[in-house]
Amino acid sequence: MGALTSRLLGLWRAQAPEQLGAGGEEQEAGAMAVVEEVEEESGEGGPTPRQGGVKRKAHSGRRHEQEPPRKRTKHSSGSVYQALFLRGEGSDVQIRALGNVWNLHRTYLCQSGYFASMFSGAWRESTMNTIELQMPDDNIDREALHDALGSLYRDYVLIQPSRVVPILATASMLQLDELIQQCGEIMEETVCVQTVCSYYYAAGSYGLPNIRTMCFQWLLHNLMTHRGDELIPEISLDIMEELIVSSELLVIEVEMDVYTMLKKWMYLQLQPTWRGPRRALLSDANLWFARSKRELDGTPFLETPQGRAFVPVFQHLRLAYIVCDLPSARIIDQDALIPATWLTPVYKEQWLALLKAEQTRGLPPTEVHVSNFQRNSMRCGHQVHREEPCSWRWAGFHFSWDLVVCYSNRRVTFRRSALNNPHGLGASLLWQGKVAFRLCLVSLDRAGRTVLRQDTEYQVLSLGKDEELEVANLENQDVVFPIYVACNFVYLPRERSCQE
Structure with a gap:
């Protein structure tokens, strides 16, 4: 017999006659018939009832609900799921929760850390044939519990993005690590305007810090773009x-x-x-x-x-x-x-x-710390719509320290100019002035996910009249438009010169 048949025989033989209940011999005979049928359908060396979730990659412009069904490998998982989980054949334990009943098997349930602890310890449930489960989490519903229990009897679970959070909550309660991992993969693939906030909270509640960080970064990138009005509610x-x-x-x-x-x-x-x-x-x-x-x-x-x-x-x-x-x-x-x-x-x-x-003719030198940017920097940005030269000013920059930003040939440059200065403040002529800055270039796909991000180091900028500085270069990058050019500035007072 193949590996699957041996697994199932072990399941049935492990059951004591008293666990089978009245007519146990007839049930055992029926169980053997199921085994023989399963062996006939499965190939030699077929997979065991649990081999983990199937990794799936979503196309960037499509939702999982719209994906066609995947081809399923012809093996015994489907038969085991139908016979043992859905029909409950040979069940030795009954699970009751949320108004539903599942006739299941301890051997399969012990793949869950939750049930393994329950059945192997000194808990009173370890010898009970009927177990009432209390749901500690409002995110868990009957459908999610059904899918999570069913995952113990099959190789895969098809999870739609709209069902990720309830299934993740259930998998966390039952300590189903592979199902938790699969939920995380789907969340990573399907974050968008409709899902990002629920994913952010769920990732924090159920121990997926990487997903939480990813969702927060998505929000930082998309809150102020064209998606913002749809997102803010x-x-x-x-x-x-x-x-x-x-x-x-x-x-x-x-x-x-x-x-x-x-x-x-x-x-x-x-x-x-x-x-x-x-x-x-x-x-x-x-x-x-x-x-x-x-x-x-x-x-x-x-x-x-x-x-x-x-x-x-x-x-x-x-x-x-x-x-x-x-x-x-x-x-x-x-x-x-x-x-x-x-x-x-x-x-x-x-x-x-x-x-x-x-x-003031001179001030002591100013030290620049990264913490200054976190608290005090001026945040500004611009959207470059297509691959063509353009330039802009962030109007009203600190005391008319007039800075022109240019994009051309995949390069971003800063240029200092006082010509035609509309602000009329004398400070604009103080060429010794400095700013500290950090530049970030971001490109997003249609779902708002990051395609490209390039950051500069924190730098101190001191430009003379009409002087120019290249601050970013995207020549060797795969650029998807629009590109968002974001910058943080902190104005620095002039340093005292040696002659003063």
Whole structure:
């Protein structure tokens, strides 16, 4: 007999007559008939009832639900699953849970760490023929428990992305390592707008730190892109706080756009039944907050009972890079979301910094630490739509330290120019000024997954008039457009020269 037949014979022979119950000899004879039938269907040296999950790679533009059924190798797994699991032939233990009953076999259940401990220890269930399971996790449902128990009798489990979290929760309870691994692989392949938040929480709850990190990185890359308006209703307060505090958040344009996104997000949190075209979201949010402002006699919204829940998120806005732009400062004042007690110290700090830049001949050298970027850097970005030369400025850069960014021939360069400076601040002529920066280039596929990411080291930039510096080169990279060019800047005061 082949390996499978030997396994099944061992299963049946291991059962004591009293476990088979009344008519045990007839059941044993029936069991042998099942074995003979299975042996006839299986090939020589067929697989054992459990050989682990099947790894599957999803096409980047398709969902797993749309994939055609895979060809199944003709072996005994299907017959074992049908006869032993679905029909419960030769069962020696009954599992009851969630209003359902499964007639199963201890030998197969012991592949689960949960049941192996139950049956081998001093637990009272070790000698019971009927076991009532209590579900400690709301994510576990009857369908997921059925699939997880059935995985002990077959080589594979076909898991749809919409069912990953319940099956992962069940596999974690039953300590089914291979099924947990398969769930992780599917999560990695199918992260998208619809799944990323549920995957993020599930990965944290069920011990998949790599998946949790991957989901968080996906959110950092996609929150501020064209997927943002579709994504933000799904993001909870705690996730949003983690995203806004991060200096790796891919900001498209400038920090004011982070404020605008948060305003739309807060409106959707307060009005979860809102349904309308995405292009109307911001205007509807503005109207709602304007009405609230009138009703509250101008009280800043974040100081109201409704608004206090959002304070931990808005506190991480980098207001210093918003109030230095006049149109942005006017919007902040008109919206009256942010309390004056937050804004007054920022205005004071920025005014004193401007005076120092204009009137102080020299300051002690400034040391740059990575931690400064995490807390204080200006976050800005730009989208390069196609392979053609383009250039841009991040308007209102710190005290008109005018920096032109150019993309051409797969290269990104910085250039310093004071010509036609629209800001008119004398600080723009102080060529000794420096900034510390980090540049990141990101390319995403249609599902928002990272195709290319290239980061520079933290560097200190000091450019003279019309001087140019190449900061990134993608010549040898497979580039998929659009490319997002993201940068973090920290302005550094001038160093004291030896002549001063």
